[in-house]
Amino acid sequence: MSSMDHADDRGATKELRKEHPSGWLYLTQHDAIPILVDALLDLPPNREFNKTELAAHAGVTRQTVGNYTDLLCEVELIEDVPNTSPRRYRVADSDVVRECFGLNSALNSVSE
Structure with missing residues (x-):
């Protein structure tokens, strides 16, 4: 061959x-998902945020966050906070988030 x-x-x-x-x-x-996930992993537990706040925390535009909000919800990285206007989100209480934190912790311990 x-x-x-x-x-x-x-x-x-x-x-x-x-x-x-x-x-x-x-x-x-x-392209933007790794930086958004990294920003989510850096938030305190139960911290609520809107798209503008997440964008500022991640160092991206609000439009970038808006482009991926549905995907982040779909894969259970974030969830809507009910009855908020403008809409607010928080890091989801999900297996996906727990696994991301575990992977992040494992990777950080390897690099030390």
């Missing part, structure tokens, strides 16, 4: 992964 064939196989495999992404790839395929 030539190197060109290997490159074609890699490209096909990459495209297949994109067509049927894991949860991780689904979440991280968006």
Whole structure:
């Protein structure tokens, strides 16, 4: 098999992964998501925020937060705070959040 064939196989495999992404790839395929998740991991427990506040905390625009709010809710990283106007959010009480904190902690301990 030539190197060109290997490159074609890699490209096909990459495209297949994109067509049927894991949860991780689904979440991280968006450029701004890692910085937003990092900002969420830095918030105190039960801290409520609106899109403008999260944008300032993450160092991105409010539009960027607005583009990904539905996705962050869908994957249970954040949740709506009921009966708030303008709409407020908080870090969700979910398995996804607990696993993100665990992964972050493990990665931080490796780099020390």
